Amino acid sequence: MLIPCPLCGPRDRREFHPRGGAEYLDRPDADAPAQAWDALLHLRTNPAGRTQEVWQHECCGAWLEVDRCTVTHRVFGARLVSEARDAG
Template sequence: MYLPCPCCGWRDMREFTCIGAADYCDRPEADAPPEAWDNYLHLRDNPAGPARDLWYHAPCGTWLEVARDTVTHAVTGSTAVEEAG
């Protein structure tokens, strides 16, 4: 499997680490209610179709959001977390 690094282009999967759903990028404020933290830490959608995952490309140090489809297994693109804000 190949993934597109926004810095380096398409690279072999062994260079990447999968962190999980891209929900990890949406950290609640420190004073957010417990429900928001529970949701952030534990609750995930299980979509059939487009999904966004958080990956790390260790060789160049880029955190990236990868867009893929859980039905077709197609990888459709990626954006650097730094640039997505």
């Protein structure tokens, strides 16, 4: 599986570390109740199909939002997390 790092180009999946679904980036406020933080840390989705995930590229350190299918492992694209958040 190749993941297109916006900084390094297409790279083998073994250079990346998955960090979870992109919804993990929508963190509760610092003063949010403990239940909100518990849900963020422990109640993760596990979709079958196309999804957006956060991956970190170990070579350049970039954090990416990767658009891929969890069934076929096909990668449709990737962008820097900072660009994804600005566009959202």
